[in-house]
């Protein structure tokens with residue numbers, strides 16, 4: 001007998017424990033989403049309610065030319081306002097971006113047993129994890145997303161243990177993106193008053209750990225009731241994100257001092273060949289709030305499945321993270337305490353997504 005999707009335990013076992021994922025549910029021919037995926041009304045995403053950013057992508061190649069100062073201004077402005085921006089001429093080959101999307105489809109298109117090998121507890125490497133939703137055990141409503149997560153330690157480990165469908169392209173994506181991440185961080189760190197001779201050390205501490213994820217959002221019979229990813233901010237320093245052409249990534253506008261913006265949402269539209277960059281909690285803490293770790297979420301769609309491929313750059317677990325003294329000196333008051341990053345991570349991954357609540361852990 002097949003799984004009974006009306007029974008909560010049976011569904012959880014099928015999707016989460018047996019590793020069939022949301023894709024397994026959809027492939028079983030569902031005509032409406034099971035109640036475990038139905039979000040409370042306040043979390044649902046109305047497609048019509050968001051506007052597009054209308055912001056042009058930043059041309060990173062100009063950092064090395066006469067427009068250097070203008071590009072620096074654009075990066076600093078975006079990091080301090082929306083916390084999200086898009087970049088072009090980023091140094092990551094455009095053919096590689098296409099291969100990455102294809103490799104995500106070839107990984108998730110496999111039989112469930114092939115993917116389930118990488119479930120937590122059975123994966124041949126603790127650096128590779130296949131899963132679904134975010135923290136399914138803790139969530140009131142599950143997220144409509146399957147993922148594979150690959151932590152980088154060294155090339156040999158990646159080439160031995162990351163899934164063969166995507167290992168080479170994911171590694172090349174990471175390698176080429178890191179050059180860009182370092183350039184962007186150089187700009188952001190210099191603006192916080194870190195002396196040039198200390199800049200490399202600070203950057204190394206911000207990107208001590210790297211993780212490439214591939215997200216797969218199967219098409220959904222009831223996009224109006226579900227979310228692909230719920231409201232959250234990222235925990236690390238900078239996230240690089242490749243999204244395909246489907247759309248559905250929304251960022252929350254912070255209410256400004258005059259009460260304008262009212263916390264509305266805007267879409268980060270897919271731009272062919274561009275990469276999305278966003279600020280994570282670590283940079284918000286380090287900058288004492290000058291840079292914004294933006295709250296974001298992802299809509300589902302009934303017409304086509306979507307893939308996205310983020311790289312998360314985060315400090316090593318043993319690293320201590322707190323506001324830079326030079327920034328506190330300017331502000332007069334530290335908004336965050338110093339935290340051991342391992343504790344911050346445990347809190348982040350131990351709770352369901354809930355907007356920017358992750359930052360409360362470090363708030364004074």
Ligand SMILES: O=C(O)CCC(=O)C(=O)O
Nearest residue numbers: 215229243249298308310
């Ligand atoms: O799929 C996206 O566009 C964003 C994914 C995301 O927010 C995440 O993986 O944390």
